[in-house]
Amino acid sequence: MPVSRPIGLWTVSDTRWVGSQIRDDDAALVDALRLVIDSKRVLVSAFEKALYAKDASSLSPSEPGVVVLPVSSDEVQAVVRIANHFGRAITPRGSGTGLAGGAVPLDAPVVIVTSKMNRVLDVDVDERTAWVEPGVLNLDLSKAVAHHGLHYAPDPSSQQVCSIGGNVATNAGGPHCLAHGVTSAHTIAVEVVLPDGSLCVLGTDDPGYDLRGIFVGSEGTMGIVTKVCVRLMVNPPAIRTLLADFTSIRDASAAVSAVIASGTLPAALEMMDANCIKAVEPWAKAGLPLDADAVLLIEIEGVPEGIEPSVAEIRDRCLSSGARTVRVASTAEERALLWKARKSAFGAIANIKPDYYLHDAVVPRSRLVEVMENVIEIARRHDIIVLNVFHAGDGNLHPLLVFDGREPGVLDRVHQAGEEIVRACVAAGGTLSGEHGIGLEKKDLLPLVMTDAELAHQVLVRTVFDPNGRCNPTKVLPAGASCGELRRVPDGAWV
Amino acid sequence: MEHAALVERVASASVRRFAAEVGTDGPVRVVGARTQWDIGRRADGQRADVRDLHAPDGVVDVQPSELIVRVGAGTPVAELDVALAEVGLQCPLDPPSSAATVGGVLSVGHSGVRRLRHGHVRDTVLEALYVSADGVLRRAGAPVVKNVTGFDLPRLLVGSIGTLGLVGEVVLRCGPIPAQRGWWQAPGVDPWAVRNAVFRPSSILWDGTTAWVQLEGSEAEVHAEVRSLPGERWESCAAPTLPPGRSSVGPAMVKRLRTEDPSVAIGTTWWMAEIGTGVVHGANLARPAVAPPILELNRRMKDAFDRSGRLNPGVLPW
Numbered sequence: 082m083p084v085s086r087p088i089g090l091w092t093v094s095d096t097r098w099v100g101s102q103i104r105d106d107d108a109a110l111v112d113a114l115r116l117v118i119d120s121k122r123v124l125v126s127a128f129e130k131a132l133y134a135k136d137a138s139s140l141s142p143s144e145p146g147v148v149v150l151p152v153s154s155d156e157v158q159a160v161v162r163i164a165n166h167f168g169r170a171i172t173p174r175g176s177g178t179g180l181a182g183g184a185v186p187l188d189a190p191v192v193i194v195t196s197k198m199n200r201v202l203d204v205d206v207d208e209r210t211a212w213v214e215p216g217v218l219n220l221d222l223s224k225a226v227a228h229h230g231l232h233y234a235p236d237p238s239s240q241q242v243c244s245i246g247g248n249v250a251t252n253a254g255g256p257h258c259l260a261h262g263v264t265s266a267h268t269i270a271v272e273v274v275l276p277d278g279s280l281c282v283l284g285t286d287d288p289g290y291d292l293r294g295i296f297v298g299s300e301g302t303m304g305i306v307t308k309v310c311v312r313l314m315v316n317p318p319a320i321r322t323l324l325a326d327f328t329s330i331r332d333a334s335a336a337v338s339a340v341i342a343s344g345t346l347p348a349a350l351e352m353m354d355a356n357c358i359k360a361v362e363p364w365a366k367a368g369l370p371l372d373a374d375a376v377l378l379i380e381i382e383g384v385p386e387g388i389e390p391s392v393a394e395i396r397d398r399c400l401s402s403g404a405r406t407v408r409v410a411s412t413a414e415e416r417a418l419l420w421k422a423r424k425s426a427f428g429a430i431a432n433i434k435p436d437y438y439l440h441d442a443v444v445p446r447s448r449l450v451e452v453m454e455n456v457i458e459i460a461r462r463h464d465i466i467v468l469n470v471f472h473a474g475d476g477n478l479h480p481l482l483v484f485d486g487r488e489p490g491v492l493d494r495v496h497q498a499g500e501e502i503v504r505a506c507v508a509a510g511g512t513l514s515g516e517h518g519i520g521l522e523k524k525d526l527l528p529l530v531m532t533d534a535e536l537a538h539q540v541l542v543r544t545v546f547d548p549n550g551r552c553n554p555t556k557v558l559p560a561g562a563s564c565g566e567l568r569r570v571p572d573g574a575w576v
Numbered sequence: 577m578e579h580a581a582l583v584e585r586v587a588s589a590s591v592r593r594f595a596a597e598v599g600t601d602g603p604v605r606v607v608g609a610r611t612q613w614d615i616g617r618r619a620d621g622q623r624a625d626v627r628d629l630h631a632p633d634g635v636v637d638v639q640p641s642e643l644i645v646r647v648g649a650g651t652p653v654a655e656l657d658v659a660l661a662e663v664g665l666q667c668p669l670d671p672p673s674s675a676a677t678v679g680g681v682l683s684v685g686h687s688g689v690r691r692l693r694h695g696h697v698r699d700t701v702l703e704a705l706y707v708s709a710d711g712v713l714r715r716a717g718a719p720v721v722k723n724v725t726g727f728d729l730p731r732l733l734v735g736s737i738g739t740l741g742l743v744g745e746v747v748l749r750c751g752p753i754p755a756q757r758g759w760w761q762a763p764g765v766d767p768w769a770v771r772n773a774v775f776r777p778s779s780i781l782w783d784g785t786t787a788w789v790q791l792e793g794s795e796a797e798v799h800a801e802v803r804s805l806p807g808e809r810w811e812s813c814a815a816p817t818l819p820p821g822r823s824s825v826g827p828a829m830v831k832r833l834r835t836e837d838p839s840v841a842i843g844t845t846w847w848m849a850e851i852g853t854g855v856v857h858g859a860n861l862a863r864p865a866v867a868p869p870i871l872e873l874n875r876r877m878k879d880a881f882d883r884s885g886r887l888n889p890g891v892l893p894w
Contacts, residue, residue, distance in 0.1 A: 207768050208827040208852065252724045263722060265731070266699050281869040286824035286854060288866055289874040289894030290740070291685070291698060294731030298724050318775055342641045344664060344752040384775050387797030443720040447641045475722045515722040523725075530725060532583055534712045541880045542727050545873060557726065 110167045110191070111147055117159040122197070124148040133174060133192050137239075139438060140182040140521055145172070146189035150197045154272060154280060154307040157193060161305065162278040164191045165551060171276075172553050173301040175215060175247025178239045180439060181520030183250065183300040187555045193305055195246045201225045202308065209313040210269055215246020215306045219253075222311070231313040234261040237516070238424045246306045252298030254516030256349040256423070259474040260382070261314065263516065265297040272308035276547040280307070295542055300518050301553035303546035317348075317382035321392045322410040322419055325399040326373040330354055330457070330469075332403030333375035334449040337473045339398040340379065341446055345391040349380040350474025351423055357468040357481075360429040367422035368415075373405070377473065378423055426470040427481070433466060434483040438495055442503055444511035446476035455505045456480050463498040465491075477515035478506065504529070519557045527559050583705070583715040587745075590632035590648065591705055591713065594744040597629050600711035605888040606631050606742050608650065608680030611673035615684050616737045621890035631679045631744050635659040643750050644702060644719060649679025649743045665750040668694045672818065679743050685735025685893075686822060690790065692852045693778040698734035700749045706733060706741035709882040719747045732877075738888040740881040757792035760802060762810045767851045774801045780851040781816055784833060788816050819846045823861035827854040866894050 107125075114123045124130060125147055134142035146169060151157045164171045170190035177184055186192050199216035206229045213222060219240040223232040236255035237243055243253070249271060254263045261267070270284040271293055283293035296303050327333040333352060340350060353361070354375045362369040369376055377399065381391050396407045410416040430437045444452045453469065460467035460482065471479040480502055484491045503513060503526060512530050513523050527536060539558055546552070587595075598604055603626040632648035635656055639645070640663045647656055654674045660666055670688020671681045682704075687697040694700075703717040716729035733743060757778070767782040770789055778790040791801045802810065825842060830849045832841055839845050847858035866874070874894045881887075 205827070207771075207831070210827070252728070254722055254724075258722070262695055262699055263724075265728065266695050275869065275873075279869045281867055281873075283870065285696065286826070286864075287870065287894075288863055289870065290877050291731045291735055292870065292873055292877075294698060295728055298728050315775065338641045341643060346643075346751060383793075384797050384800045386800035387794050390794060390796065443718070443722050445639075445642055445720055447639065472722070476720055477722050510718075511720055512718040512723055513725040515720070516724055518724050519726060527726060530582060530718065532714070534708075534710075535583070535714045535716075538708070538714060538716075538729065538881075539726050542729070542732065542877075545876045545880050 106167075107146055110163065110169060113163045113166070114147065114149055114160060114191075117163065118149055118151060118156055122150040122152070124150070133177070133186065133194065136177050136179040136182060136184045138180045138182050138520075138522060139436070140185050143185055143187050144189060145186040145192040148192045148194060150194045152197050154274065157274045157305055157307050158278055158280055160191065160193055161274050161276070165278060170551050170554050171305070173246075173250065173305045175244035175250065176218070176242050178243040179247060179251060179520065180441065180517040181251075181514070181522040183518055183520035183553070183556055185521055187521070195305070195307075196244065198307065204229065204313075206231070209315065210310055211313055212308055212310050213245055214308060215244060215249070217245050219243050219245060219248060226313055230316050232316055233267065233311055234258070234314045235264050235267055238427065240424075245309050245311065249297055249306050249309055250299065250301050251516070251518040254472065254475070254477065256351050256472060257380075259350055259472065260346055260348040265294060267312045268293065268297050268309060269312055270310040271296060271306050273304040273306055275304045276549065276552040296546075298518070299543070299546075300520060300557050302543050302557055304552060319383055319385040319388045320416070321381045321388055322416040323377075323379040323381070323392065323395060323399075323407055324369070324410070324419060325377040325379065325404040325407045326370045327375045327377070327404055328373065329403065330375040330453055331450055333377055334453050334473070336377060336399050336402035336404060337449055338447050339402045340395055341474060343394055343398050345381065345394050347379050347395065347474060348382045349378070350472070351378040352376070352469065352471055352473035353378070353423065353426065354469040356466060357426055357470045360432055360468060361422050361426050364429050364432070365418065365422035365425065367418040369422060370405075378419055423470065426468070430468065430481065430483055434485045436484050436486045438482045438484070438499060440478065440480045440482070440499055440502055441514050441517040442478050442506035442511055443515035444476045444478065444506050444509045446474065448509040448511070449473060449476060452478065452505060452509050452511075456502055459498050459501045459505065463494040465494055465498050472515070475515065476511065521556060524557055524559045583713060586715065587705060587713055588632070588636065590634075591744045594629070594632055595707045595711065595713040598707040598711055598742055601886065602627060603886045603889045604629060604742070605891075606649070606679065606683075606738050608677035608683075609652065609673070609675040611671065611676045612680060612684045612686070616891045616893045618890050618892060621885075623889045626889060629742070631677070631742070636745065638663055638665065640665060642719075644721075644747055645750055646719070646745065646747050647678055648745050649677065649682070651678050652676070653678055653681060660750055661753060664753050666753045667700060667748050667750045669697060669700070678746065678748075682734050682743065682746065683737050687853070687855075689779040689781065689818070689850060691855075692780065692850065693776055693792070694751070698731050701730045701734055701746055702749055703747035704730050704733050704743050705745040706743045708741045709884065709887055713744070714741070717747070721749060735893060737891050737893045739878055739891055739893060740887070742887065754792040755794050756798045757790070758798070759788055759790050759813050759815050760805065760810045761786055761788045761813045761816070762805070762807055764809075765807045769806045771851055773804050773806045777801070781848050782851055783848045784838065788813070790815075816848065818848055818857040819859060821859040821861055822855060822857050823863055824854055825856050825861065825864070827852070830854055830856065
């Protein structure tokens, strides 16, 4: 287990640069890169590089060696080959909204940012597929195909700013993945530049092993995505959004199991607890009951002729599990407001405390009752405020520990509480991450859920793609999992 | 060590026995019901001294409140279907032959015809207990519906035809059995128009003249979907008989069958295409070519997991 370390927050005083000037051996690298990429898209100044030094987690920043912003697969290929020539690691980066440190550039790598590759290349309306570049933003993709009556189903809360390439790298989820599956189920093919610089397309129906499937969620350790063929879904002809409110989080958790077992699988089934409601409602004004201990936000999709019986069934399940009221959004505006409240929950946290640490873990959904009680008890014991807003239908918890980093000793308590929560989830038969990934944050926790033999197979798969360990080498696997090739998490990182 | 308990805790006596049978040397393979036995089999590389094993048989645990089932890989799909139906659940593996085993279907990795609605068969596998070439029992995945903890090994195992590891037991995602499910057919209907007319069909098949659609849901939902089918000549029918053989030719090729001679385009006149998945059922269909870098990755993967080539010798999935 990792030793306790302080959190490195994103403040000037905490920033420890490896070096803010171009290192001598970088000069030749930069020259080579500028031969293949417009020099305006090769960033070398300390100021520019600082913009790419961290992701959306509270992990310590680390200065990139050089940052490049390619605009084509050819340019990505050229950059990877140049990095190989100079023996430098590469770190792929999308929008930088990751929460596990996957894009944090340890050891001054060449950071390849895909945000300028942001075109929707081809939409096949008959087949409901689209080829897009990795920098296309998740919500922009749905907007681009909305006039065809189609949308892209995985919808992380960061969907306004996160990129499809980043979604592929983390196998991202979102509320609507309950019925439709996570990113992997919506990724038909990926064009990738492999760590050796070769370009290939990995498809869902290729003969042979499911290389596409193993690549999705590999957090930039197996190559760089340069195009993605996504599956689009037809917009449902009828949608009902229900808000069930409960005076006890225990009842709300029990209602989740009752709904799952009901014979009608909702498209989304989300929970917000009392602390979350109190933070969100004054700002979102979505009509969330401020005296509730928890609410469930439940969405049902279908054809108009069949949807009302499903609504009635789920309403009954909630009421018999102890819901005080079940409200059905009557207009599109009301529905949009409820989702706004859910998806902007994290932004409202600043009303309580300036800092937060967002966890991600999964448990069997039938164990939610005991796990939720555990989470609340752990936070109480460490005197930390916890907000719970999460994908209850998937058993995917997101306990949000809220604190003020200026309070003496609070970081140790946050760390301790966080680790206890993860252990409680594993003890309940769950696992470390449902959608954020492992990155740097949880790599040293992998032995909680994998034997040494299982870790060795994780290393094998990565080595097949990247025999020389050049692609995002310090991520996902714990230090020491592979003959000392992998480096430890730096001091100050939150693990 | 607390972590060692995970695979230990879930592995039953029968799975441990299976691991012991695999052992650490000699060529070995798992035999299911031999319903898709020739897939991936090469003329060269066959070994007379290969040991045939059977994976553990039986439904271990159905959890209706979790919508999952733990089942031995050697269990016939028909037996799994019955156990799930008892509690109102289904797992649409839909093998070509009802005798097929769960492990056989997953090792071949071909989705059933309901893929259009239910997704690829590999997306149903949440956890797999497998024995590797070194005889060690390992767990891939976890019995939860969402998991990005490390690389996605369950997806690698599905479709690997027992060449990377021998799967003894799996946890599968299930769903509720709909109140109604059935097939309808009509001649002379554009199958893409069918797809656009109904919300979430289970499958749409097409042989160049007739279109078949499978619908499932509540009675009201299915009635509404049937009413919205394009054209007047729809009638309820039995499940169509698929031609033997299958290839993922891709949606573009399926579309070309609208105007091109199938005997030239795909090399057969008896075929049935799945609209929306790019799969065509028919004999002796050409397999898509494998690009050199992908071939290389496949070979390296096999070599990494099974350097001595003892797992299902003479079979390669590409």
